[in-house]
Amino acid sequence: MxxxxxxxxxxxxxxxxxxxxxxxxxxxxxxxxxxxxxxxxxxxxxxxxxxxxxxxxxxxxxxxxxxxxxxxxxxDNNIDVHYYKEEDYPSRLKQCIDSPILLFSRGNINLKNKPILSIVGTRQITSHGIAFCEQLISDLAPLEPVIVSGLAYGADIVAHKAAIDHNLQTVACLAHGLNQIYPKVHQKYVAAIENNGGFFTDFFSNSTFDRKNFLSRNRIVAGLSEATIVIESAEKGGSLVTADIAHSYDREVFAIPGRPQDKFSKGCNMLIKQQKAQMITSAADLVYFLNWDIETKKENKQTQLFLNLEGEEKLVFEKLKEIGKVEIDVLSLTTNLPTYKLASILMNLELSGHVRPLPGKQFEII
Incomplete structure (x- = not known):
């Protein structure tokens, strides 16, 4: 240009x-x-x-x-500029009517032919939310998704850090220019994010902090990905705005259910009740709803991590070997493992080529 x-x-x-x-x-x-x-x-x-x-x-x-x-x-700062009419502009964002004509980036972002997930949630994430987010990204790691979020406190930074821990690309969308980082305490993650991912913004470097900037930033978070996952949210909050934007873009939205009395489950429960989001309790649910082709991922080198079975994975595999074809509910009873945990274990075993799913929520060893 x-x-x-x-x-x-x-x-x-x-x-x-x-x-x-x-x-x-x-x-x-x-x-x-x-x-x-x-x-x-x-x-x-x-x-x-x-x-x-x-x-x-x-x-x-x-x-x-x-x-x-x-x-x-x-x-002066080697910023990459992406024009919405050119090939290097993120393809999914280009489909959004209100996407910016120019997008600025820094780092090593490669979104081509990648599964992309946006993960959002409350800034006051609970220990339960942290554990779920970390486990979700850990279980999805063999599929090599790009993890998108907003670098905010709480769910955002948990998602970015979990992606870094599993050597996944992570993209932070900023509500200001690329000359600064907010919150400043997250400056320590900048190098790691840029090494395997990077930063996107449509704001100029002279942009001042303003609430409407963060709301505008949310459309980039929602627009980049094929699905948005809300980890935890109160009845009101920015993550619900992002979910609404994703819903308006006709993208998949997922929410983690929780107890009705829990403050930071109310937003997720509301999204599910209003049918704006699908309920998920494991990575396996996400793979199922998005219809991801995990057969091609079985050859991925990362699946070697699952070849040496230990602990609960070994228990489940041995039980399947003993019983044969079995429904997940029956397997839960015989292994004394809750179904939400079994779903995650079975997906890992499927990714590593040890088991295969059958109609009627049944599984068998290969």
Whole structure:
């Protein structure tokens, strides 16, 4: 992309009162941002949807300085810029009507042909929520998903850290420019995230912290992935906003159920009750609902981790060997393991090629 076109795109993205939907309409009409800004006022005034206020905004030269400053920041800091009409723009985000015309990134992000999951939840995540999130990512690790979140306290940082621990790509979506990290305490994770993943934002480096920025950031979190998982949430919160956005994008939404009296289960339970989210209790549920092809993943080197069976996996395998074809409920009774734990164990055994699922929630060894 030529520098002048990028400068004009930066101006267009940053113009107040235009918005990403109208910006795309204008780019479609003119073919480029340069042609748009070179058009005279008389011609602009004939275009449907451009009223006097927007016309004045488009001809406001004060935005040029901010765009020039941002272009300098991009060049000085080796920031990657992704234009929604180009191939390197995230494919799923491109499908969203309000996705930004420009997305800025830093790190080593590779989303091509990858399963992508967004994980969100309360900033006041409980020990139960932490354990579930860590176990979920651990169980999914052989499938090598990209884990997307917002780098916030609570569920976000738990998801990022778990992905790092399992050498998975993780992408943090920021509600500010790439010149800073918020919260500052999470600065210590920046290098690890950039080494195997990175950061996305559509905000300029001069952006100030504002509540509406975080709400806007949530559309990037929801738009990047094929599914959004809500770990824990109160009746109100940013994670529910992200879930609603994902639902509006016709993406899959999943929620972890909890006891009705638990404060941070109420939001998840509500999503399930309103049929905005599917209930999941294990990684196996997620694989089933998303219809992921785990057969091709059996050859993945990471599945070697499961070849030497120990503990509960060995117990389940030996019981299947003894009984033969069996339903999961019966297997739960004979092994004294709860079904939610069995589902996770059986998925690991399936990934490693030890067992196979059968109709009617039955399993048998291979």
């Amino acid at each position: 030529q520098e002048q076109e990028l400068l004009n795109l930066l101006m267009l993205q940053n113009l107040s009162g235009i918005g990403q939907i109208n910006a795309k309409k204008l780019l479609q009409h003119f073919g480029s941002a340069t042609s748009l800004f070179e058009a005279d006022i008389k011609y602009l005034s004939t275009i449907d949807g451009i009223g006097e206020k927007r016309l004045k905004t488009l001809k406001d030269s004060s935005c040029l300085k901010e765009a020039e400053d941002e272009l300098k920041f991009i060049k």
